Amino acid sequence: MSETTSTIVYLIIAVSEIGIVLWKGAALRSDPTPTLKVTVSTFVCSATVYVLAAPAVYRALGTALGQPSFATLPVYVGILCCFAHTHGLTLLWDPHLRERPNALRRSLISWTALYALAAVVMATLFCTADLSGPADPLRFNTLYAHDPLVLAFLLVFLATLACGTLSTYRRCRQNRLDDPVLQHAVNWFARAMLCVFGYVLCATPAITAASLGSHALDQVGVFGSTCGATGALLAGYGLSGAAISAWWRERRDRRLLQPLWDLVVAGVDKDLAISDHSVTSRPLWNSGFRLHRGVVEILDGLRILGPWTSPQLVRSVYSLHQQQLTAPQPATPLSPKELESIATAAAIRDALPRLQAAQQAATSAQSRPPAGGSAASLPGVDTPMWQERERLLAVAGALTHPLTAAALAHAQGEESTGSVSDR
Known part of the structure; x- marks a missing residue:
């Protein structure tokens, strides 16, 4: 790359990493864990390196300090500091x-000391070296390799790297982590390390040749810089890519849960909302917290709505599905989880009007549910908390399922038939 192109690319990368620093820094306020602190520090260090390595900044700093190659x-x-951070995270x-813990502490101290x-x-x-000559940001290694002190400087750098x-x-190749986000980071760290080692493999022969007076391999050394920059980008993606994907999924899931939230929180009791901004607020930060808060609010609404649900309606979902499977043109079989989600969605839509009518007729919202209703009438009430997000997403998606509508129509038909027979 030319110096102009390198400057543009490096500064774009630096700006993007500063953005990640601000994002991770906001998360650090609510989750001040050691690994997140190291992650933020890594991006701060990396952004600083890219700014200083941009040829235009490199030359400007050298001119300001009176030593062209100081940067x-x-x-x-x-x-080295960036990769020390990365190394520390893998430990x-x-x-x-x-x-x-003692072995971990010794490893961290040993590598940090190195x-x-x-x-x-x-x-x-x-x-100590004489660097009074002209600056060349992209070819410093081969330009000054003839100086013994600079050669020693480069050898220490390459050996440590x-x-x-x-x-x-x-x-990274040995680690097998339960957390998919961390495993994603570790996998990309491994790829990044190979690219960075590619820089070492390219720079070493170029520097060796230059120290002996030959500049035939200078371009190989420049290509090595590209390998190093690629490795740094891959490591950065490892630290942020999975987190960005998780953030995107959290915002998506909050949007998908909104119809269910409208039914069982806003439709049951607006006081269940922890915040007045639960519905309208869609900030870019704290998406995980807001999603978890929405799940808790929905579960609170389901506990109030549960006693108003009809066990007969839940059973009708399963019987209707069996009828569809034995029809002349059988429907596609649904899994037990899908049937449970549809039964829950149908029960919610069936119970909500009864609860709302009772609330309007009573002087208190603590209306008495019909006989036979219980909180256990809703399927899935024994779901572990860590699985509730996926369950509620499935229920939200089942609110408009054809089988849900069929079960509600069947229940309304039976109710109308019962009313006629009573007359």
Whole structure:
């Protein structure tokens, strides 16, 4: 890439990572866990590196300080710092090390000391070297490789980077985590480490050749920088990609639950809403908290509505489905979970008008439910809390299912027949 293209690309990446820092920082206020703190710190470090590595900024900083290539030092130390963070996260996520806190602490201290020592040695060598020549942000490695101090500086950098990336890759391949978000991050970390090691494989021969006076492999070294940038992007995606997907699913699920919320919260008792903004508020942050709050509100509404439901209507859903299966043109069989969701949706739609009529007729909203009704009349009341989100999503989707409408029509028909016979 040319310097102009590199500047544009690096600054775009830096801006995107600053956006992730703001997003993760907001989450950090409500969930100040060590791993999230390390994640935010990683993106801060990475954004800083990309800003300083942008050729236009690189040259401007060198001009301001009177040392054209000065930005190389914070960029290279920053790169080590970024991958030290990544390495640390894989250690924190390792299930075997988490079972042995002392071993985890020793590993973190040892690797942190190694990265810190490398940074100190690099800073000492860099500040001692003669870098008074012209700056070349994309070819610093090969431009100054003839200087023994710069060569030592580069060797320390590459050796530390190689050890860190290979160790992180090995641990990523070994880790098998129960949390799919963390496993997603670990899988992408492994890919990122391979790309970064590709930078080491490209830079080493280019620097070696340049130190011997040959610049035939300079372009290989430049390509190595592309490998390193790709690895950094993959690591960033590992840290944010799954979280962004989870955020998107949370907002989607909150929208899908809205019809059910309207029925069993707004339709039963608006005081069940924890906040006045439960319906209209759709902020970009705290989507997980707002989704969980909506699930709790719906469950509270179902507990009030449960005694007003009809066990006969629930049974009619299953009998109607059996009739559809034995019809001349049989319907597609539904799974037990689907039938349970449809039965719940039909029971909710059937019970709500009765509850609302009783509330309007009574002086108190604490109206007496019909005889025979109980909270257990609704299917799925014994669902574990961690599965309620999926269950309620299925119920919300079943509110407009044809079998739901058929069960309600069947119940209304029986009710009309009963009224006629009573006369």
